[in-house]
Structure formats: C-alpha cells, structure tokens
Amino acid sequence: MDVRSDVRMDMRSDVRSDGGPVTRTELVTGDLDEAHGYLCRTYVGHRPRFSGDRAAFRFRAATADEGRFSLGRMTHTLGTRLVTEPRDFLVVVCVLDGAYAVEAGRDEARAVRGGFVALPPGGPAHARWPAAELGVVGITRSALARAALEVLGAPVTPLLAGPLSGERVRRWRGAVRFVSHELLDEASGAAGPLLRAEAVRLLSAVYLTTFPVLVGDRPGPNGTLPAAVRRARAFVDEHAHRDIGLTEIAEAARTSPRALQDGFRRVLGTTPTAYLREVRLDGAHLALRAADPTSGDTVAAIARSWGFAHLGRFAAAYRDRFGRTPRETLRE
Structure with missing residues (x-):
C-alpha cells in the first residue's frame, strides 16, 4: 500500500x-x-x-x-x-x-x-x-x-x-x-x-x-563560475520557494542587478530571473512527483506554492521542460 x-x-x-x-x-x-x-x-x-x-x-x-x-x-x-x-x-x-x-x-x-x-x-x-x-x-x-x-x-x-x-x-x-x-x-x-x-x-x-x-572564482573551460554568479545560483537554489526577485538575488550575490545580469548572460547564457524560473519548475516537478492526488493535492496548489500564479503558463512551461503535463506527473 x-x-x-x-x-x-x-x-x-x-x-x-x-x-x-x-x-x-x-x-x-x-x-x-x-x-x-x-x-x-x-x-x-x-x-x-x-x-x-x-x-x-x-x-x-x-x-x-x-x-x-x-x-x-x-x-x-x-x-x-x-x-x-x-x-x-x-x-x-x-x-x-x-x-x-x-x-x-x-x-x-x-x-x-x-x-x-x-x-x-x-x-x-x-x-x-x-x-x-x-x-x-x-x-x-x-x-x-x-x-x-x-x-x-x-x-x-x-x-x-x-x-x-x-x-x-x-x-x-x-x-x-x-x-x-x-x-x-x-x-x-x-x-x-x-x-x-x-x-x-x-x-x-x-x-x-x-x-x-567545481573549483575557482573565474569562468574557464572547465566550467568554473565567477563568485557573484556562484553566490547568486546558491541563493536561488536555496530560496526559490520564497518571494524573491532580481533585487534580492543581486543583494545576495553582493553586486548590482545590471552586473549580475551581464555575468549570467556571459557565463551561463541566461538571466538570473530565467534561472529562478527554471529552479522553480524543478521544485514544482519534484513536488508533483511526491504528491498524492487522492489526498487532495492539486496541480494548481503546487504551482502556486512555487510562485506560478497563472496555471496555463505554468502548464506550458512545464510541458516544454519535462515533455509531459503537470497533471500527468501528478497521476504517475
């Protein structure tokens, strides 16, 4: 059982x-x-x-x-x-x-x-x-x-x-x-x-x-990350389930929002807010996998808990990322 x-x-x-x-x-x-x-x-x-x-x-x-x-x-x-x-x-x-x-x-x-x-x-x-x-x-x-x-x-x-x-x-x-x-x-x-x-x-x-x-403070061919980007990623990884945005991420990285955006684009090919969105999608994915629809868990509630207010946009982003719908994952 x-x-x-x-x-x-x-x-x-x-x-x-x-x-x-x-x-x-x-x-x-x-x-x-x-x-x-x-x-x-x-x-x-x-x-x-x-x-x-x-x-x-x-x-x-x-x-x-x-x-x-x-x-x-x-x-x-x-x-x-x-x-x-x-x-x-x-x-x-x-x-x-x-x-x-x-x-x-x-x-x-x-x-x-x-x-x-x-x-x-x-x-x-x-x-x-x-x-x-x-x-x-x-x-x-x-x-x-x-x-x-x-x-x-x-x-x-x-x-x-x-x-x-x-x-x-x-x-x-x-x-x-x-x-x-x-x-x-x-x-x-x-x-x-x-x-x-x-x-x-x-x-x-x-x-x-x-x-x-990963070792180092500067970007290089072995995938090392600059300190500000590394601090920003660690902050997002740990606090993605909370109400944070670019300002809070930049403060945690000890740099300006503009400098952080430039660093993310140069090193990772993305932006801090796009990275936050990806981490939240990962968190929602894990929550859906662990959820139990027979106990009242719903896609909407899990999406909201990870900062996705618009269910349609969440479902589309989720399907693009994981190749299935949130509802399919919940029912697995």
Missing part, C-alpha cells in the same frame, strides 16, 4: 557554525511520524510517502552531531519517497543495505549496497529508497568553504554525484571511520575543541579530494 505522512517540519535551525560538544541522539521505533520527526530534526524538513506494510514498520537511528558535521546511521523498513526542504549542508549517503536515489534539479544519482551518493547544499531534492540501511555524513556549507580555501586556495561548488564506490572512496571511508572511532566514540571521552576542529578539516579535505566539485 502507499501511505502518506503528514510529518512536515522546518529544516534544522540549531546548526552551530563554530561547532560545539558532540550531541548524540538515538531512536528505535515502529511509529512513522516519530521516525520522520526525528529525521526532520536531525537533517532537513521533508514530506514523505511510504509503500509497504506500515504495521510491520521498524526504524532505528543514531546520530552524533558536532554542529559543523554529523555522522549517522539509520535502518528504515518501508519504501520511501520524499521531497526535502532546501539544505545549507552537504550530505554523503553510504548504502549499507538496499538502495538509494536522489534527484536535484535536472540531475539524478543512485547507488546500491556498498555505493555512495553525494548531495550538495541547495534547493529541494527528491530522495527515495526501498527498505534500506544507510550511513549519512553531513558537513555544513560554511565548514566546507573554509576547508576549500585552505586545501585548494579557491571557493568550490559541490556537485551531485553517484554512484561512487571502490578505490575512489577508500580514503573517505577511512576518514569517517577515524572520526567515528577516535573522536566520537563515547568510550574515548569527550573530544575537545581542537580535536573537533581537526575532524572538521579532515572530513572536509577528504571530501574535496574524493567527490566532484
């Missing part, structure tokens, strides 16, 4: 930008709302749908959160599809058993047992898994940015990637194991601020040399 939960919470708001003593949480439950309330508080707000025997559901999770990074593990026995709220942290998912897939914008990554998926910070994502056991590592955007300047001497833009496995992630596994066993293991005692800072640098540095990122 397909069951939809009403659990919906804002993404975690208590992230400590300078870190702090490690907070450990655990939960074992057979209650879906309790399980996804825990996931919302620990990671990011989301609205899930489930398939399988709800009466037989079992959930087990444990997380150690330092503020700048977190390590967690969970077992979830139902097939799950969910759309997340925007995130200000990157996530690396290790599939310990089962499978995991995620879509962000136009890109998709998936992995099976033994594989990894890296999900960058940014706008809504559509994740799904059958019954699965997952290891999850989170690193805040600000922590990775500081490490990028130390390790690479330049800002970076993390990319969606997966499946990654084998030798490519051997060092990542080693770094996570070291941090987990040497610094977060309760038997080793409470790690002090210097050890915690070293753990942040280690995880971030190994991430930067393991998973794909």
Whole structure:
C-alpha cells in the first residue's frame, strides 16, 4: 500500500557554525511520524510517502552531531519517497543495505549496497529508497568553504554525484571511520575543541579530494563560475520557494542587478530571473512527483506554492521542460 505522512517540519535551525560538544541522539521505533520527526530534526524538513506494510514498520537511528558535521546511521523498513526542504549542508549517503536515489534539479544519482551518493547544499531534492540501511555524513556549507580555501586556495561548488564506490572512496571511508572511532566514540571521552576542529578539516579535505566539485572564482573551460554568479545560483537554489526577485538575488550575490545580469548572460547564457524560473519548475516537478492526488493535492496548489500564479503558463512551461503535463506527473 502507499501511505502518506503528514510529518512536515522546518529544516534544522540549531546548526552551530563554530561547532560545539558532540550531541548524540538515538531512536528505535515502529511509529512513522516519530521516525520522520526525528529525521526532520536531525537533517532537513521533508514530506514523505511510504509503500509497504506500515504495521510491520521498524526504524532505528543514531546520530552524533558536532554542529559543523554529523555522522549517522539509520535502518528504515518501508519504501520511501520524499521531497526535502532546501539544505545549507552537504550530505554523503553510504548504502549499507538496499538502495538509494536522489534527484536535484535536472540531475539524478543512485547507488546500491556498498555505493555512495553525494548531495550538495541547495534547493529541494527528491530522495527515495526501498527498505534500506544507510550511513549519512553531513558537513555544513560554511565548514566546507573554509576547508576549500585552505586545501585548494579557491571557493568550490559541490556537485551531485553517484554512484561512487571502490578505490575512489577508500580514503573517505577511512576518514569517517577515524572520526567515528577516535573522536566520537563515547568510550574515548569527550573530544575537545581542537580535536573537533581537526575532524572538521579532515572530513572536509577528504571530501574535496574524493567527490566532484567545481573549483575557482573565474569562468574557464572547465566550467568554473565567477563568485557573484556562484553566490547568486546558491541563493536561488536555496530560496526559490520564497518571494524573491532580481533585487534580492543581486543583494545576495553582493553586486548590482545590471552586473549580475551581464555575468549570467556571459557565463551561463541566461538571466538570473530565467534561472529562478527554471529552479522553480524543478521544485514544482519534484513536488508533483511526491504528491498524492487522492489526498487532495492539486496541480494548481503546487504551482502556486512555487510562485506560478497563472496555471496555463505554468502548464506550458512545464510541458516544454519535462515533455509531459503537470497533471500527468501528478497521476504517475
């Protein structure tokens, strides 16, 4: 059967930008709302749908959160599809058993047992898994940015990637194991601020040399982006579901609207407002895929929630982008 939960919470708001003593949480439950309330508080707000025997559901999770990074593990026995709220942290998912897939914008990554998926910070994502056991590592955007300047001497833009496995992630596994066993293991005692800072640098540095990122501050043949354009895209990715326009985007990019428009046209061949429209279409697409028309979800309501007031124009733009109508996606 397909069951939809009403659990919906804002993404975690208590992230400590300078870190702090490690907070450990655990939960074992057979209650879906309790399980996804825990996931919302620990990671990011989301609205899930489930398939399988709800009466037989079992959930087990444990997380150690330092503020700048977190390590967690969970077992979830139902097939799950969910759309997340925007995130200000990157996530690396290790599939310990089962499978995991995620879509962000136009890109998709998936992995099976033994594989990894890296999900960058940014706008809504559509994740799904059958019954699965997952290891999850989170690193805040600000922590990775500081490490990028130390390790690479330049800002970076993390990319969606997966499946990654084998030798490519051997060092990542080693770094996570070291941090987990040497610094977060309760038997080793409470790690002090210097050890915690070293753990942040280690995880971030190994991430930067393991998973794909765009590096640099100026446009070039390898696809790097100028700082203002990169800041603008990150702002739009994270806030597209809010009431923003060119003025707000330019303020976040720390430049003028005219300069930002020129930069977008020169580097990306589009404009900031056109990019905002594309991100909103992606968000509406993910929301339609996760929606349930039998529970009252409608194309009009989802379109309005993503800033599309005119349903006809939304439907035409959606069909041009995805090759099907919004109603067809909703009914899939």
